[in-house]
Amino acid sequence: SHADMADDEIDYNIVFPDAGISERHWQGTKEPVVILLGWAGCKDKHLSKYSSIYNEQGCVTVRYTAPLKTVFISESFGYKELSSTALKLLEILYDYEVENSPIFFHIFSNGGFMLYRYIVELLHSDKQFSSLRLIGAVVDSAPGSGNVRGALRALRATLGPKISPVLRYVLLALFAVTVFLLRVVLYPLTKYVHKNHYDAVQERPPAWPHFFLFSRDDQVIRHRDIEVFVESLKHKGVPVDCFDFGSSPHVGHFREFPEEYALKCRNFLVACMKDSEGTELKKRHRVQNP
Template sequence: GCVTLRYTAPLKTVFISESLGYKELRSTAHKLLEFLFDYEVENNPIFFHVFSNGGFMLYRYIVELLHSHKQFSTLCVVGTVVDSAPGSQNVIGALRALKTTLGPKVNVLLQYFLLALFAVAVFLLRIVVYPVTKYFHKNHYDAMMEHPAPWPQMYLYSRADRVIRYRDVEKMVKVLQEKALKVESFDFITPAH
């Protein structure tokens, strides 16, 4: 059998902390990797399944720790499936994801206020000032293109996805293949996110 660790990042972390440049998911990544040693499975093959941008944000820090941390570099990672990710500077897709996450229980006026506030913040921080801020905090997309995982990866995506642009996924795959990494992809064409 397999040992499975599952983690879903909180709304605040994905849509606020990480969007504003706080590396909150880095400590989560560290804790998750420590769990592998706590469960004494560090010598077993490890496989990651990463879903959407929230999962990809966390995966970015896991990869960084596997590259840089002496204890974690001994883990035997055999591959990753990246499902419906990554997206790059897609404000509209991020707004759709946030609207879905907020759901119908949130007051409509509050929902639109939060969406407007988020859109302005992301536009300013991740598009307008990003050419300057990327020198001390790269977004997850650029960080993973620059320092990718060395193990095999499979990217699953759909052209009909309204949250993650298929062109972002295809660009990531192309860049990683140009680095001679074993990367494959599959476009499901019609399903949504």
């Protein structure tokens, strides 16, 4: 299937660590591959600061940010464009022959989380990916529910400055009303056609451990949304941890608390590796000694 995708490539970055650093951190085990999914409108130079947290720990990193219009406009109208993006991202693992490595996610805001939702769905449903070894996910400033404001901000950015102010105003107003109707008022009906990311993952969460980093001062995502989500995952038996940075802005936790943030991510990754190795050994033991 790779040949017919050549015309429709996604714009990602992959970084392989220095072999010496990998060996020092992950003696004798395969180093993890960390997939970072940026927030909507995130510039790659910002995302690369986060990936260096993991490169310094000897991990392979893959960085990807979905385009604004895909995240908000396609999602708002239930057009599942991100689903094919999710598939392409998973196929990168095979292209670079790292599909047997432990895989770890670091996801930002609703933009990253919307894409994560489709990756999770593929991992639930597609036999091709059943052998991938997923060990955990860090979720930064997400997920939020019913985010009309975010969708509006995306449309404003997508329309750009060249459009006349009156037309922009009319389009934004129409868009706001339509999205509000589809995603909020009529959601009890439209969810049968297209569930939002929040409900989809909450209803069928993946089993690997999750670590939610958020702040009660976040002006974009309500911290209550995250707390309710965390409780729901706990209830379903998913190993969950969370940390409230308290004062930092939306996706600004690393900027405000760089050392603490990096340390929390690295410690969580190491814990996930240990858990996963334990599970792998048990599996092997079961196969050898039925």
